Amino acid sequence: MPRDTVPIPGKIEKIEILSHDGKLDTKLEPKLPDADLRKLFRYMLFTRMLDERCLHLQRQGRIGTYGPCKGQEATPLGVAYHLRKEDWFVPSYRELSGFLWRGWPVDRYMLWWGGHEIGSSIPPEVNDTPICVPIASQVQYAAGIAWGAKLRKDGTVVACFCGDGGTSEGDFHEGMNYATVFKVPLVMIVQNNQWAISVPRHKQTASQTIAQKAVAYGIDAMIVDGNDILAVLVAAKEAIDKARNGGGPTLIEAITYRLSMHTTADDPKKYRSEAEVKSWEAKDPLPRFRDYLRKKKLLDEKIEAVMEEDIRNELDTAVAKYEQYRHDPYAMFDYMYAQMTPELARQKQELKAALGGDVAPQRETARTHG
Amino acid sequence: MTDVALLVDVGLSFRDDLGIGGPARLDRKQAMAQLTMVKALNLALTEVMRENPNVMMMGQDVGIDEGVFRVTEGLLKEFGEDRVVDTPLAEAGIVGSAVGLCMKGFLPVCEMQFDGFSYQAFHQVEGHVRRLRNRTRGRFTCPMVIRMPYGGGIRAIEHHSEAPEATYAHLAGLKVVLPSGPRNARALLRAAILDPDPVVVLEPKAIYRAFREEVPDAPETMPIGKGVIARPGKDVTIITYAAMVRTVLEAAEELAEEHGVDAEVVDLLSVAPIDNDLINASVRKTGRAVVVHESYRHCGVGGEIVARIVEDSLMYLEAPIKRVTGYDTIIPFFANEQNWLPSSAKVVSAALETVRF
C-alpha cells in the first residue's frame, strides 16, 4: 500500500507575444493579412471611442449607468476574429470589441444602456446572446449551446466570456463541468481584470491561477496576456480549432485590467491605488498594438487621424439613431408568451387607460349582494 | 444570544409611538438625528455589532467599498475583516456558509447586492435557512438576516429592480420585512438581527436616499409582523408597504383634496407574518379596500391580503377590493419602468372606483 503523488494530467500554457514595451516574439507572431491587422486596430479604436462616448452620454444623463470596458479591448476581439459567422459568441457585459466585430449595431448597444429591451435583441444574422448581467449564469447556456452544436454535428463552436469574479459562482463550475463531461465545443475565456468591483482577484480564489481550475475539469488551459492581441489571436485560434475538431473545451485565462470604474455608479479610488492603475496604463492594449502596426508601416499618424474622424462620424450617426428611438410603452406585454394570455391582454388595456388611452375593460363584478 | 426580551419590550411601545398619527407624534424629548434610510440602516448595523460580537456582516463589496449603496459604511474600519467580510462572488456561498456560521453561534447579516441576484442563493434559503429549526427539531436554528436592496424606480439595469417579497413570503420559516422610511428601517433591521429566526429584509432602494427622517439616538426595535396606520381615514383603506407607502400617501392627499375622500393608509412593514388584525380592523371601519404593491399581481402578497379580508370581513365590505400592482410581466428596462410601477394616479382611480361603486 504505497503512498504516492498522483500525476494529474492537464497542461497550462502561458502565451505572450508582444510585450508592453514593444518586444516581439517573431517565432510566435501570428501571420495575419495586413488588411485584417488594420481592421482589428480600427475595431479596437472604435471600441475605445464608443466606450468614451458612452461615458460622456451617461454624464449628460442621455443613457443610464454605464459599465466601461477600457483596457479590455484586445481579448474579445482576438477571440471573435477567429469565430465563423455561424459560431456563437456568448458574452457577459465587458466584451464590447467582440460585439462590434460580430456585427451588433452600435445604437443597439446604446439602447441597452439607455434602458430599452430592444438592446437585447441581437440581429437575426448574428449568432450571439445578449449582454448577461447575472454573473457567470451565461456559462451554463454557453455549455448548452455547445452541447446542442455537438448533437447537431454542425461544426460550430461557442466562445463564452466571464470575469475573474465570475469564476466564484456555482454557475461557472456547473457550466464548466457539463461542458467537459459532455466534451462540447466550448472555448471559455475568463477576462481576469484583477477586480470584481472592489474585490481583488486574490480574495476571489485561493488558486494561484484561474487557468488551473481547468485541470480539475480534466481539460487544458492557456494563460494569455489579454492586453496583447497577438497572444489572444494565437490562443483563440488553437482553442477554437481544437473545439471544432472534436477536442472539447479549453479554458483561457486572459490577464488584463479594468482601467476605468466598474460602472459609472462606482468609485474605484475607494479600493485601489492610483499607482496600480498607472502601472496597468503602461500595458494598455491599444497603444501597444498601434506601435506594432506603425513599425510594420501599416499605420501612421495620418491614417490614424482619418480613422478617428471616420469613427467619430459613425458614432455621431449612431447616437442620433439611438436618440430617435421611441419605445412602445405597451411592448412589455407582447413578448411574455407566444400567445398573450387573456389576463395580460386585460392588464395591457389597464395600462392604456392609466396612460389616458382607452378605457380599461373590467372583469365582471357582481353588483348585488347574495 | 438573541435578546427576545428586549425585542418585546421596546417593540410594543414603539408601535404606539409610530402608530396612528405617524411621525407627527414622535416623542420630541428624545434626541434625534435627521437620517436617510441608508444612514439609518447603517446605524442599526453599527449598534448591533457594537452590542453583540457574534454579529457579522458578509457580502460582496461590503468591506472596503462599504457596500454599493454605502449601507455598510465604516463597519470594516470599526469591526475588522473577521466580522465585515468581502466574500467571493457567490450568493449561495454567502447564505450557505452563513447557515454553518449560525450553527457555530454567529449571527450573520448577509447582503445580497441586488434583489435580482438573491435567486442565486435560493436553494440555500429554501433548503436550509428556512428549514433548519424544524428539521433538527430545534437542535439548530438559523437566526440570520438576509438583506437586500429591493424594487424599482432608480433607473437601474436589468435584474436590479426586482420585487421578490411574495417569493420569500411563500416560504414558511422565513419572516419578510419591508421598511418604508429611515426610522422604521433602523428599528426593523435591529429587530431582524435580534430575531431568533431567519428574516429577509427588503430595503426599498427607491427611498434609500429619497428623504430624511428623525431617528432617535437610542436604539429602537419594532415587533416583526405588525403594521402601522400611516394615515388615519374613514372612507377607504389602502393597504401597502415599502416604497409604495409614499406613493399611496401622495394619492391619499389627492383623494382628500380633490375628491373629498378620506383614505386610511396601512403600512404593513412585514408581509410574513402579516398583520391580519390591523388589516381587518381598518377595513371593517371603512368598508372598502385597495391593495397596492409594486410586485406582480398574480400570486402576489395582494392576493393574500384580499383573501384575509374576504375570510374575516366579507360582510363589512361595501365594494369589491381593488389591487394596484406591477403587471404580470418582467419589469421593463428603466426607460419604461415608471409605466409598470403603480403610480399615485393609478391608486387614486382605484380608490375612487371602490368609493363610487
Ligand SMILES: Cc1ncc(C[n+]2csc(CCOP(=O)(O)OP(=O)(O)O)c2C)c(N)n1
Ligand atoms: C449573480 C450576480 N451577483 C452579483 C452581481 C453584481 N455584480 C455585477 S458585476 C460584479 C463583479 C463582477 O466581477 P467580474 O466577474 O470579475 O467581472 P468584471 O466586472 O470585473 O468584468 C458584481 C458583484 C451580479 N451582476 N450578478
Ligand SMILES: [Mg+2]
Ligand atoms: Mg473582474
